Amino acid sequence: MKMARVMFAAVVTLALLVAAQASDPELTSDFFVAPGVDKATLTGDYFTSQVFRDGVNVVAPAKIGVKRITSDSFTVLTGLGVSSAMIKYLPGGINPHHTHPRGTEVLLVLEGELSVGLVDTTNKLFTKTLYQGDVFVFPKGLVHYQINMSSRPACVYVAFSSSNPGTVSIPVTLFGSGIPDNVHTAAFKVNNQVVDKLQAPFNK
Structure with a gap:
């Protein structure tokens, strides 16, 4: 069963790679090689990542752990229009609610169950409880979230249609970036005390 899940994850990644090449700049070579690197010296190791080999650990007091494979850490992905992550909840x-400005996300539940939601540009909320083997798509740039509301851990494999999709955390961006208080009070129609309370967790 474990091998079947791994194979399914690989198929999802490959399908995403074929379908979403337009997300990243097109390469004019078979694959990216950093300046100064002799392509003739490369081996299969260049195309291999072992980041997911030992799964994902969650370090207390956090209740979520993430391992990512993007072009920042796995150079060969540069320009290929695909990256991935493994998340344990x-x-x-x-x-929390966030967006990926440069890539669509495809999420596959490897174990457990997970509640997810996304909001489209008409402000409509779509929610679903996912179980092992289920796949959910978060279109590029749309706000979305995931939460484990069950009594046991959940683990997912994620593929993106960009070699570096980026993550914009809505709470951190709004309340931890230094946006002036008067902008928040006007936008949310609340007083300074409410804004200070919302900012407090992000200003430590």
């Missing part, structure tokens, strides 16, 4: 673990 303990019970109550949440990946």
